Amino acid sequence: DSGVTQTPKHLITATGQRVTLRCSPRSGDLSVYWYQQSLDQGLQFLIQYYNGEERAKGNILERFSAQQFPDLHSELNLSSLELGDSALYFCASSGGTGDEQYFGPGTRLTVT
Amino acid sequence: GQNIDQPTEMTATEGAIVQINCTYQTSGFNGLFWYQQHAGEAPTFLSYNVLDGLEEKGRFSSFLSRSKGYSYLLLKELQMKDSASYLCAVRARSGYSTLTFGKGTMLLVSP
Numbered sequence: 001d002s003g004v005t006q007t008p009k010h011l012i013t014a015t016g017q018r019v020t021l022r023c024s025p026r027s028g029d030l031s032v033y034w035y036q037q038s039l040d041q042g043l044q045f046l047i048q049y050y051n052g053e054e055r056a057k058g059n060i061l062e063r064f065s066a067q068q069f070p071d072l073h074s075e076l077n078l079s080s081l082e083l084g085d086s087a088l089y090f091c092a093s094s095g096g097t098g099d100e101q102y103f104g105p106g107t108r109l110t111v112t
Numbered sequence: 113g114q115n116i117d118q119p120t121e122m123t124a125t126e127g128a129i130v131q132i133n134c135t136y137q138t139s140g141f142n143g144l145f146w147y148q149q150h151a152g153e154a155p156t157f158l159s160y161n162v163l164d165g166l167e168e169k170g171r172f173s174s175f176l177s178r179s180k181g182y183s184y185l186l187l188k189e190l191q192m193k194d195s196a197s198y199l200c201a202v203r204a205r206s207g208y209s210t211l212t213f214g215k216g217t218m219l220l221v222s223p
Binding site (some may be wrong): 041044046106108 | 152153154
């Protein structure tokens with residue numbers, strides 16, 4: 001158990017819908033990262049927050065957005081969902097900007 | 113840009129030793145990480161190298177050559193539970209923990 005929690009574990013929704021994925025980092029960690037993992041693309045970095053502020057952006061679509069709240073939990077919002085958005089979404093956390101990342105169990109999103 | 117290459121699949125026998133290679137081309141370098149990921153589960157941290165040389169951690173060791181853009185993960189005394197995907201990831205800039213992952217090497221350990 002990494003100490004990072006994610007909810008929900010599974011999510012099934014239809015195209016065009018909007019969903020919110022939630023992540024709570026390990027106690028004391030200030031950085032939160034979001035990743036998308038699909039079979040053909042591997043683990044793709046989406047976005048990083050550090051202590052409430054956006055720190056780095058990866059291959060995140062404009063339909064996707066995220067935020068980190070004062071209690072350091074984070075949410076990833078996915079809108080106008082497409083079939084291709086079906087994937088595992090992982091959240092990771094680290095203590096600062098230079099530490100190894102610890103991953104949550106992931107949310108499996110299925111768009112039908 | 114970042115480019116990280118790993119073999120797609122490897123097979124090995126229980127009790128043997130296997131070496132998984134990773135080559136990278138990145139704009140800047142500030143550390144290389146290895147993660148293990150079982151199917152459908154979260155990646156778990158295995159090792160970190162930032163200086164050249166070998167880091168040993170029980171049955172797992174990781175090597176780095178910055179001049180060659182090359183790393184390997186060495187797994188000794190293989191066990192069935194080592195069957196998993198092994199992900200190589202590079203951190204390109206200091207002060208940031210953003211990682212770029214390779215596509216992973218699927219290791220199958222057979223009896």
